[in-house]
Amino acid sequence: MPTTEEITRHHDPDPDEDPWVLGPPVPEAIRIAPYDPGWPARYERLAAAIRAALGDAVLDVEHVGSTSVPGLAAKDVVDISLTVADPRDEDAYVPALEGIGYVLTIREPSFHEHRMLRLADPRVNLHVYGPDCPEPIRLRMFRDWLRGHPEDRERYEAAKRAAVPGGGHVMDYNARKQDVIREIYDRLFRAAGML
Known part of the structure; x- marks a missing residue:
């Protein structure tokens, strides 16, 4: 089980790491x-x-x-967090997921051994983590906070809309939302007595 410090610390992947398994995707609107x-x-x-x-x-x-947040505008892409025994052991899960249409797209050893598989139709980002990883806990906490706090849900939606005009890859879009996301995390961690 991750410690409180691991859950509340913002983790960033190594900026020199190339996460793209099949090369970077073509930027899309x-x-x-x-x-x-x-x-x-x-x-x-x-x-x-x-x-x-x-x-x-x-x-x-x-x-x-x-x-996963009722009332929140979003890209029409379902994000799923999957926990497996060891994300590095790709043979234990990737072939079976490929069999139902998923494609391994991202491999980030520097970010909790994160793997991400995509499904084209319907659009899905399947994020794979291990059992001792803080990220699934953080994702659930963020989701649950937004479900119960409409003011932060609105703040986050406004940040998403403001991030769209910059173009580029989805990772660029995500980076443009990061400050607001981290402000919300700070608030929810303080409310939970974790900071």
Whole structure:
């Protein structure tokens, strides 16, 4: 189990690390869609398929990211956090996920051994972590905070919309939202008595 210090510390990948397994994707226009009440059901179908494909290799699977927050506008991409015994052991989960259409896209050893697989239709970002990683805990805390705090949900949505015009890769878009995200994390960690 990660320590409070590990959960509250902002971790950044090594900027010199090339995370792209198949090379960087072609930049695409980022479009923020109104909240879709069908996103949770889409997640449930996707999670069931992941569990069926991986069986006991799944330690946990969670709907995270903006599509998991009712009322929050988002890219029409479902983010899923998957916990496996060891993300480095790609043979234990990648082939089975490839069998249902996922493609290994990101490998970040410097960021908790994070792996990310994408599904093209429907669009999914499947984030893979190990059981001792603080990131899934952080993602759940952020999701739950936004679900219960409409003022921060609105602040985050405004930051997302402001980040769109910069273009580039989705990682560039994410970097433009980072200050607001970290302000919200600071607030939620303080409210939880962790800072």
